[in-house]
Amino acid sequence: MTLLKNGLSVSVARAQASCRPAIQPFICSTFKDFSSERDYLQEQIFSKLDKCCQERGSRFCPVDLRWNKNQSQISSDDVLRVCLDSIALCAPYFICILGERYGVHRPVEGEPSDGETEEWLERNFEVAAACGHHWVLEDENR
Numbered sequence: 001m002t003l004l005k006n007g008l009s010v011s012v013a014r015a016q017a018s019c020r021p022a023i024q025p026f027i028c029s030t031f032k033d034f035s036s037e038r039d040y041l042q043e044q045i046f047s048k049l050d051k052c053c054q055e056r057g058s059r060f061c062p063v064d065l066r067w068n069k070n071q072s073q074i075s076s077d078d079v080l081r082v083c084l085d086s087i088a089l090c091a092p093y094f095i096c097i098l099g100e101r102y103g104v105h106r107p108v109e110g111e112p113s114d115g116e117t118e119e120w121l122e123r124n125f126e127v128a129a130a131c132g133h134h135w136v137l138e139d140e141n142r
Helices: 010-017 035-055 076-090 115-130
Strands: 026-028 094-096
Touching: 026 076, 076 115
Parallel strands: 026 094
Antiparallel strands: none
16 A cells, blocks of 8 residues: 555545535625626636646635526625625635626715715615624725
8 A cells, every 4th residue: 555755545535635614705896897707707717727626626616696686686684794794604715816807886076976885885884784894984994
C-alpha cells in the first residue's frame, strides 16, 4: 500500500477530500448590467473552476440570481431578502462585478429627488436591518 508524505494511504486521502464542502460564491452586480460578462463566466470559466475543485474533492457551485420574467414580479422586499439570505449562505465567497453604474441610490447633493425611489430605498434599508444588517440604518451608510 502506497502512503503519502502525511502517512495516509491514497484511498484514505481521497475519501477525506471527497467530504470537502462545495465552494459557492455569490455573484453580484447591478441587475441590468453585466449580462454578457456573467454569461462568459458561466459558459467559459465556472466549468473550469468546477473541474479544478472536483480534482481536489470539492465542487464549484456559483449562485447567480439573475431574474427571469416570472421572478421579476417579486416585491422588492422579497428580492432583497433572497439576496441577503443567499449572500449569508455563500459566505465567505463573494464575487462582485463593478462598473460605472451604481444601481438605485439616493441622489447626491444637487440631483433631483424622486419620492418613489426614496420610499423604495427606505423599505430596502428596513428589510436589510430586519435581516441583521443594522449598520445600514446608521446615517453615514444612507
